[in-house]
Amino acid sequence: MSRDLGALDSWHADWSGLRVGVIGLGVTGFSVADTLTELGAEVLVVAPEGESERARLVPVIGAELLVDPLGDVVPAGLIDFAPEVLVVSPGFTPRHGVVRWAAESGVPVWGDIELAWRVRDKHGDPAEWILVTGTNGKTSTTELTASMIAAAGLRPAPCGNIGVPVLDAVRDPAGFDVFVVELSSHQLHYLGSSPSAIAVTPLASVCLNLADDHLEWHGGAAAYRDAKALVYRNTRVACVYNRADAATERMVAEADVVEGARAIGFGLDVPGPSGMGLVDGILVDRAFLDDRRTSALEITTLAELDRLGLAAPHIVANILAASALARAAGVPVQAIAQALETFRLDPHRIELVADADGVRWVDDSKATNPHAAHASLSAYPSVVWVLGGLLKGVELDELIARHRSRLKGAVVIGIERDGILRAFADNAPGVPVAEVIGADGVDVMAEAVSIASGLAAPGDVVLLAPSAASMDQFRDYADRGERFADAVRSRTRKDGDDRAADDL
Structure with missing residues (x-):
């Protein structure tokens, strides 16, 4: 007799003996397995290798490990285990053999987010x-x-795709007031995708923007868009959207939300009622006040954000979106301004590495797709652009054509260079373009920096905004950014030493 999965809507429900297959053993997969064994479930973890530290810990937490390459053939051990639920790590596409087998066999497929929502009440009233x-x-x-929520005296848990599994936050004994959950399109796809799914009802939600990305994983742009749109489903208070991105506004218009939820737009223009935006260089809230038709609340100013290093247009847009979410949670505007005073962007996000001889070197290795690279390029009038890597099925023609007037030159790295070189030839034939041929990340970045140095003049910015993933030549985007920064510092130090020697 199959288990009533609808009844498993609390940490304190009876999970004992539930047979769960966990596919994948990254950070997310391990958090899933650890949670389920703590709940008393019978857990089989299927992963392609058994020598990692996490793999060695699987039996320690009370689960069983099945080592399998996880190709198209479904492991016999998983079939014999006869799982009642399959929890899939977000890296596995819905077309993967194991996921297809589950669907054909009537086995519900969950992601870690659905499991976390079901058990979010471990420590009492859920956040x-x-x-x-x-x-x-x-x-x-x-x-x-x-940071805005924390400045208001509440305890937030930034978690999810940001790097801290939501299940780890759920099980933190200290407890939290608010979970701020970053969700990838992969996680959203699996959120509520099975017939046994229960409704996730967030306080507030946002889709910041939409551009082609992860098309290979989703199988096309429409599926990617549909996954992103799920973020708004069942929102209770505020559906925050980008006024400059019509796709996000359509998502809100089409979303099935809780009655009373409001649509709150943000943008770098003057906002109407129920909006966040800019008026004469002031960031304002016209959404969360009683007299929003004739009044606005000041959050901060562009001049202040410039002083804090937060004035790039796409960062200002993020601040407005975050302010809307925080205001939906009851955070006063004074706390938002206080939070911005101490906020610092993570490394590899428009990070100034060096300013030497009038040339600024900027690391935005986190710009892993054309939309992110567009935001970076838009912040500077004269750029030597370092780009390339794994393109994930997207093309750069539109991006290159849009920014050709600001490009002093380009240096192309990565293994998928041919398409980028063709895009420059077709859309910006007057821009000097060099390619770096090589496989080793250290040598590639040193050569790229050397070439960029020769193309740049005082007043230019050498910008690493790859518009592509990094795993062809680097461990991840952080490794790529660090190697860029190391090469820049080595280059600028050498140039300084050479000038000092010339002065002797």
Whole structure:
């Protein structure tokens, strides 16, 4: 007799003996397995290797490990285990053989977010949830929102795709007032995708923007858009959208939300009632006040954000989105301004590495797709652009054409260079373009920096905004950014030593 999964809507429900297959053993997969064994479930973890530290801990937490390459053939051990639920790590596409087998066999497929929502009451009354997604800006907006909530004296948990599994936050014995959950399109796809799903009802939600990304995972742009749109489903208080991105506004208009939820737009223009925006260089709230038709609340100014290093247009947009989410949670504008005073962007997000001989070197390695690279390029009038990597099925023609007037030159790295070189030839034939041929990340970045140095003149910015993923030549985007920064510092130090020697 199959278990009534609808009854498993609390940490304190009877999870004992539930057979759960956990697919994948990254940070998310391990948090799922650890949670389920603590709940008393019978857990089989399927992962492609058994020598990692997490793999060695699987039997320690009371689960069983099945080592399998996880190709198209479904492991016999998983079939024999006969799981009642399959919890899939977000890296596995819905077309993966194991996921297809589950669907064909009638086995419900959950992601870690659904499990976390079901058991969110471990320590009493559950925290409110705020959901953050978008093609770009998710992490910065999640961190901004959490810092604003903390400045109001509440305890937030920034978690999810940001790097801290939501289940780890759920099980933290100290407890939290608000979960600010960053969600990838992969996580959203699996949120509520099974017939046994229960409704996640966030306090507030936002899709910051929408541009082509992860098309190979989703199988196309429409599926990617549909996954992102799920962030608004069942929102109770505020559906925050980007006035400059019509796709996000349509998502809100089409969303099935809780009665009374409001649509709150943000943008770099003058806001109407129920909006957040800019008026004469002042960031204002015209959404969360009684007299919003004729009044506005001042949050901060562009001049103040410039002093804090937070004045790039896409960062200002993220601040407005985060302010809307925080205001939905009851945070006063004074606390938002206080939070901004101490907020610092994470490394590799428009980070100034060096300013030497009138040339600024900026690391935005986190710009892993064209939409993010567009935001970076838009912040500077004269750029030598370092780009390239794994393009994830997208093309750069539109991006290059849009920014060709600001490009002093380009240096192309990565293994998928041919398409980028063609895009420059077709859309910006007057821009000097060099390619770096090589496989080793250290040598590639040293050569890229050397070439960029020769293209740049005083007043230019050498900008690492790859518009692509990093795993072809680097461990991750952080490794790519660190190697860029190391190469820049080495280059500028050498140039300084050479000038000093010339003066002797």
